[in-house]
Amino acid sequence: MKSLPAPGRLLLFCLLGAAAGLLVLHPYTTLVYDLYDRPGDILRAGPGTVFRELASSFRPGLLSRGMPFAFFGGAGGLFLGFWLEARRRRLEMEKRMLAMETIRQLMMTVSHHLLNAVQVVGGFSARDARREQDETIRKHLDAIRNEAVRIEAVVKALQSLESVRIDRFLENGRASMLDIDRELSERIEESGRGRH
Numbered sequence: 001m002k003s004l005p006a007p008g009r010l011l012l013f014c015l016l017g018a019a020a021g022l023l024v025l026h027p028y029t030t031l032v033y034d035l036y037d038r039p040g041d042i043l044r045a046g047p048g049t050v051f052r053e054l055a056s057s058f059r060p061g062l063l064s065r066g067m068p069f070a071f072f073g074g075a076g077g078l079f080l081g082f083w084l085e086a087r088r089r090r091l092e093m094e095k096r097m098l099a100m101e102t103i104r105q106l107m108m109t110v111s112h113h114l115l116n117a118v119q120v121v122g123g124f125s126a127r128d129a130r131r132e133q134d135e136t137i138r139k140h141l142d143a144i145r146n147e148a149v150r151i152e153a154v155v156k157a158l159q160s161l162e163s164v165r166i167d168r169f170l171e172n173g174r175a176s177m178l179d180i181d182r183e184l185s186e187r188i189e190e191s192g193r194g195r196h
Contacts, residue, residue, distance in 0.1 A: 017077015
């Protein structure tokens with residue numbers, strides 16, 4: 001039933017309620033009515049008479065009396081369907097909120113540790129690049145510092161995401177990455193301006 005779209009599920013609940021009203025409530029009410037009308041006759045005749053009385057509610061003359069039961073059963077089924085659908089949506093929203101909160105806490109923890117490590121790596125590589133006389137080593141230290149700036153920009157871009165665009169990077173489309181390229185470029189440019 002989960003594979004049905006919401007309107008289909010509501011229609012199914014409505015139809016099931018109408019069927020329950022017509023096939024269960026109507027015969028039961030007819031039996032109760034007959035028991036009040038002539039209790040001795042039905043009870044003395046035995047269980048077979050009870051079943052015949054239940055079946056008699058489907059005679060053409062009495063079947064029209066079942067329509068209100070079908071209507072109210074359908075309305076009850078529809079009400080139950082709306083209630084279950086609202087409950088399902090609320091549970092789904094709670095799951096999403098819990099997942100988002102877990103991701104936020106994970107992001108804060110990872111960000112803290114990455115930014116601390118990046119500050120050390122970037123700071124020492126910048127300091128050592130200024131002191132280093134060997135051009136090759138200085139280029140390597142500059143590359144380390146630039147990558148530290150890039151890592152810091154990635155972490156800060158992830159921290160400030162308000163809307164997320166998914167970038168598919170595998171052919172089957174199952175795995176994905178967050179698309180932060182634009183924000184990452186802006187942050188790296190800001191860092192570069194801050195150093196000069």
